[in-house]
Amino acid sequence: MIDYVSDKISLNNRDNHDEKRQGEAYAPFQNDTNQYAKKFFIESYGCAMNFADSEIVASILHKEGFGATKNENEADLIFINTCSIREKAEQTVRKRLTEFKKLKNKKKGLLVGVLGCMAERLKAKLLEEEKLVDIVVGPDAYRSLPTLVEEAGNGQKSVNVLLSREETYADISPVRMDSNGVTAFVSIMRGCNNMCSFCVVPFTRGRERSRPAASIVKECTDLFNEGYREVTLLGQNVDSYHFINEAENETITFAKLLEKVALISPLLRVRFSTSHPKDITDEVLYTIAKYDNVCNYIHLPVQSGSTRILQLMNRTYTREWYKAKVNRIKEIIPDCGISADIITGFCTEDEEDHQQTLSMMQFAQYDYSYMFYYSERPGTLAQKRYEDDVPLEIKKRRLQEVVSVQNELSLQSNQKDIGKTFNILIEGDSKKSDTDWMGRSSQGKVFVFPKGEQPFKKGDYVLVKALDCTQGTMLGEITK
Numbered sequence: 354m355i356d357y358v359s360d361k362i363s364l365n366n367r368d369n370h371d372e373k374r375q376g377e378a379y380a381p382f383q384n385d386t387n388q389y390a391k392k393f394f395i396e397s398y399g400c401a402m403n404f405a406d407s408e409i410v411a412s413i414l415h416k417e418g419f420g421a422t423k424n425e426n427e428a429d430l431i432f433i434n435t436c437s438i439r440e441k442a443e444q445t446v447r448k449r450l451t452e453f454k455k456l457k458n459k460k461k462g463l464l465v466g467v468l469g470c471m472a473e474r475l476k477a478k479l480l481e482e483e484k485l486v487d488i489v490v491g492p493d494a495y496r497s498l499p500t501l502v503e504e505a506g507n508g509q510k511s512v513n514v515l516l517s518r519e520e521t522y523a524d525i526s527p528v529r530m531d532s533n534g535v536t537a538f539v540s541i542m543r544g545c546n547n548m549c550s551f552c553v554v555p556f557t558r559g560r561e562r563s564r565p566a567a568s569i570v571k572e573c574t575d576l577f578n579e580g581y582r583e584v585t586l587l588g589q590n591v592d593s594y595h596f597i598n599e600a601e602n603e604t605i606t607f608a609k610l611l612e613k614v615a616l617i618s619p620l621l622r623v624r625f626s627t628s629h630p631k632d633i634t635d636e637v638l639y640t641i642a643k644y645d646n647v648c649n650y651i652h653l654p655v656q657s658g659s660t661r662i663l664q665l666m667n668r669t670y671t672r673e674w675y676k677a678k679v680n681r682i683k684e685i686i687p688d689c690g691i692s693a694d695i696i697t698g699f700c701t702e703d704e705e706d707h708q709q710t711l712s713m714m715q716f717a718q719y720d721y722s723y724m725f726y727y728s729e730r731p732g733t734l735a736q737k738r739y740e741d742d743v744p745l746e747i748k749k750r751r752l753q754e755v756v757s758v759q760n761e762l763s764l765q766s767n768q769k770d771i772g773k774t775f776n777i778l779i780e781g782d783s784k785k786s787d788t789d790w791m792g793r794s795s796q797g798k799v800f801v802f803p804k805g806e807q808p809f810k811k812g813d814y815v816l817v818k819a820l821d822c823t824q825g826t827m828l829g830e831i832t833k
């Protein structure tokens with residue numbers, strides 16, 4: 354599962370889009386409305402996949418003659434790309450919808466559409482619950498947007514929440530939104546077949562399917578030629594990527610795909626998210642080790658450190674098995690950064706289970722974690738089978754303990770790097786000062802360092818020596 358941002362607790366801005374996601378949503382790219390008669394505004398919540406999907410939606414709308422605007426007040430069409438992963442994510446969307454309602458009352462003809470996981474989960478019910486909404490579109494139905502917008506323009510409420518077994522939007526070139534021009538997300542597969550018992554995603558995003566490898570390689574090559582220097586290959590479970598190229602009788606696994614993208618250029622960094630511990634293979638680990646431009650960083654959600662809870666979660670691995678995987682990663686890629694997703698307070702979790710999660714964190718020495726307390730989701734296996742019996746205050750207290758341990762681990766990990774030199778890809782000015790650059794190491798750590806006299810620019814690689822750190826950021830200087 355790829356990382357979610359709308360209500361996560363994050364300890365640093367390791368995530369590619371964190372800067373623009375801090376307000377929980379981001380307005381789109383450059384105002385390009387001059388060329389277009391009508392304007393759309395799109396706001397995205399949740400995971401990186403949703404942000405990538407919004408770029409597909411933008412591409413479809415451009416073809417229909419809609420230009421993007423960053424200003425919701427001047428839009429003719431407002432879309433909100435939603436997340437259902439936890440209850441809080443849905444509440445955030447509902448709050449935002451009430452703000453759009455005010456706009457709608459002011460502007461006749463303004464259309465409001467709900468996209469993504471909440472649209473899929475609630476379907477036409479959303480139209481009853483949120484009277485201002487005109488259009489409801491699930492994640493596999495974006496190609497029907499032109500028809501739906503037209504219908505809605507004629508006063509008809511329109512809904513398409515059909516899930517597909519094939520749709521990958523492979524032939525649609527995403528319009529890069531609010532891009533830094535250096536890093537980009539590339540979707541390689543959609544859906545999830547895993548059925549973790551707490552998770553709503555298999556219901557909202559449907560069955561797993563892989564995008565043709567050639568179209569992924571082409572998109573990454575085009576990005577490189579446009580000046581991008583880092584791609585993050587996205588999927589709910591990238592390690593189960595599987596594509597058969599019938600013309601050449603070739604089976605492309607995730608490891609092979611990673612290699613194909615790595616070979617585009619040594620100057621193009623490759624990241625990926627997310628791995629399921631049960632599926633990440635040695636072949637993937639050896640590919641990471643073999644290519645310098647495949648980043649030494651793996652997001653390996655653990656969810657819980659207790660075998661009993663992992664079983665109830667239907668994660669299909671035990672505590673020991675996960676530990677062996679961490680050892681294998683460190684053996685094959687000694688300097689690999691590792692991060693995790695962790696849930697506290699899942700059904701029946703007791704103090705002993707919780708202690709096992711804390712000790713797992715110490716064992717794995719995560720550089721970074723996304724941490725949540727359990728939020729029961731309607732329709733999931735856990736909701737049907739188990740009682741959500743851990744009181745909220747205990748869920749929150751355990752979450753706080755998990756966060757404290759992670760804070761310590763992140764700081765320790767950063768302190769260990771002081772004095773070492775890293776190859777940093779410059780992403781832009783630092784948030785605090787335009788006399789400093791911000792970039793990342795292969796392990797995904799954020800580095801901030803003075804620009805100095807040398808004429809570097811965004812997208813350049815530069816050797817930086819780490820001099821100091823906070824819990825979230827490495828501070829350094831360009832080495833001679």
Ligand code: 5AD
Pocket residue numbers: 354355356357438439551552553654656694695696725726727728729730
């Ligand atoms: N409650 C809390 N956290 C959840 N996640 C997924 N479903 C839930 C839920 N019902 C977390 C998992 C997943 C991450 C993206 O979100 O940790 O890996």
Ligand code: SF4
Pocket residue numbers: 354355545546547548549552553554555589590629
């Ligand atoms: Fe990730 Fe499991 Fe949800 Fe699939 S079911 S998206 S693997 S948490």
